[in-house]
Amino acid sequence: MTALENERRNPFLEGNLAPVTEEVTAFDLEVTGTLPADLDGRYLRNGPNPIGYVNPAKYHWFTGHGMVHGLRLRDGKAEWYRNRWVRNNDVADLLNEPRPQSDWPADHGQFAANTNVIGHNGKTFAIVEAGSPPIELSYDLDTVRVSNLDGSLPHAFSAHPKKDPVTGELHVMTYFWGWGNQVQYLVVGTDGRVRRHVDIPTTGGPMIHDIAFTQKYILVFDLPAVFNLEAAMSGQGLPYFWDHDYPARIGLLPREGNGDDVKWIDIDPCYLFHPMNAYDDGDEVVLDAARHSKMFDKERRGPSEGPPTLDRWRLNAVTGAHTHERIDDRPQEFPRINESLVGLRNQFGYTAGIGAGFKQDTLIKVNLDSRKVEARNDTARYGYGEPVFIPREGATAEDDGYVMALRLDTETQTSDLAIFNAQAITEDPIAVVHVPARIPNGFHGNWIPDGQ
Numbered sequence: 125m126t127a128l129e130n131e132r133r134n135p136f137l138e139g140n141l142a143p144v145t146e147e148v149t150a151f152d153l154e155v156t157g158t159l160p161a162d163l164d165g166r167y168l169r170n171g172p173n174p175i176g177y178v179n180p181a182k183y184h185w186f187t188g189h190g191m192v193h194g195l196r197l198r199d200g201k202a203e204w205y206r207n208r209w210v211r212n213n214d215v216a217d218l219l220n221e222p223r224p225q226s227d228w229p230a231d232h233g234q235f236a237a238n239t240n241v242i243g244h245n246g247k248t249f250a251i252v253e254a255g256s257p258p259i260e261l262s263y264d265l266d267t268v269r270v271s272n273l274d275g276s277l278p279h280a281f282s283a284h285p286k287k288d289p290v291t292g293e294l295h296v297m298t299y300f301w302g303w304g305n306q307v308q309y310l311v312v313g314t315d316g317r318v319r320r321h322v323d324i325p326t327t328g329g330p331m332i333h334d335i336a337f338t339q340k341y342i343l344v345f346d347l348p349a350v351f352n353l354e355a356a357m358s359g360q361g362l363p364y365f366w367d368h369d370y371p372a373r374i375g376l377l378p379r380e381g382n383g384d385d386v387k388w389i390d391i392d393p394c395y396l397f398h399p400m401n402a403y404d405d406g407d408e409v410v411l412d413a414a415r416h417s418k419m420f421d422k423e424r425r426g427p428s429e430g431p432p433t434l435d436r437w438r439l440n441a442v443t444g445a446h447t448h449e450r451i452d453d454r455p456q457e458f459p460r461i462n463e464s465l466v467g468l469r470n471q472f473g474y475t476a477g478i479g480a481g482f483k484q485d486t487l488i489k490v491n492l493d494s495r496k497v498e499a500r501n502d503t504a505r506y507g508y509g510e511p512v513f514i515p516r517e518g519a520t521a522e523d524d525g526y527v528m529a530l531r532l533d534t535e536t537q538t539s540d541l542a543i544f545n546a547q548a549i550t551e552d553p554i555a556v557v558h559v560p561a562r563i564p565n566g567f568h569g570n571w572i573p574d575g576q
């Protein structure tokens with residue numbers, strides 16, 4: 125592609141990153157194989173899906189309007205598929221609809237809620253980072269309100285709250301350019317209200333996409349993708365760029381500590397969107413994450429600064445020393461685990477292999493103890509998105525359960541929800557739910573059992 129062609133096109137609007145134009149409702153979906161009867165709930169996934177004309181020279185993948193796709197499974201049947209744009213003011217205006225109800229003053233930012241979708245305290249939320257509040261959805265994915273979590277949210281939320289399996293609370297790292305050199309850590313209680321917030325001083329205004337925690341510490345990823353005022357003033361799609369002079373460091377915040385209690389550990393420059401997990405091992409914190417060598421340096425329309433790898437750091441909370449090693453060098457992202465072990469020692473992880481142009485392709489399972497890596501070999505036909513692990517009812521081992529992933533069938537240009545035995549991901553899926561539409565590659569999804 126010539127430089128001019130590259131300017132007129134945008135890889136984040138092409139192939140299975142191209143947006144869809146319709147909201148679909150379909151019932152009684154075709155299923156191949158046998159859907160496990162213990163799957164009673166919804167698989168929901170969010171992703172950018174811009175409405176109408178998009179200027180390819182200015183479009184950043186992270187800024188497209190949010191669209192949530194959902195499948196409802198019950199009693200061995202796939203009852204429905206729905207996809208709905210998440211209504212913020214911008215989306216409502218473009219769809220010619222009344223603006224959504226909001227708990228916030230009219231001037232409170234409403235960035236596209238396009239990154240993740242979660243269930244907490246019986247409610248469903250579409251969520252995003254960078255200063256925006258969560259948007260509550262109904263069970264059927266209609267927009268309910270722009271939420272302030274029952275009046276408890278100070279300002280901004282995140283795309284990656286992580287549920288503590290021990291307490292049921294959500295740990296959340298938030299950032300907002302208007303705060304200057306700080307980020308904010310939140311704890312959301314099981315009642316759905318923020319019970320604690322901590323301001324944490326940082327070197328600049330870092331983009332902190334996700335959080336990790338152990339039983340002792342909350343991890344703060346203060347890394348060199350930082351807010352750039354000049355770019356913001358010039359209307360750049362996403363004004364966060366790589367800063368070669370910015371110190372890369374990970375903070376260890378004691379669980380109930382304050383901002384000045386953080387122990388900072390310098391690491392070699394890199395960017396982490398997604399930790400796989402973290403846990404304590406004596407004085408050390410073990411962190412596994414998808415590592416990018418840089419972010420938003422030369423390519424500023426989406427993540428594409430070289431292939432991400434799966435890496436491990438051991439951070440000594442007493443001495444400040446650390447080690448870093450590669451676990452697996454095949455390009456991969458969207459790491460997930462058995463979430464009953466978030467913050468605790470885990471043996472297995474699941475990721476999506478990443479091809480050229482951030483195309484999601486392979487379904488990967490990593491044994492972190494033996495370092496054995498399994499990957500499916502049907503990617504000539506199927507591209508697998510983020511895998512989600514669901515424990516089997518009465519599970520007796522960490523990987524006793526299902527791995528669920530949306531995949532594009534390139535022969536039919538429609539998408540499937542494929543469900544695998546997590547102990548045999550290279551074998552045929554247990555069940556495939558056929559969706560009568562294409563679901564573009566997006567960001568994050570979750571299995572939300574009914575009642576959560």
Ligand SMILES: [Fe+2]
Nearest residue numbers: 283333397568
């Ligand atoms: Fe993410």
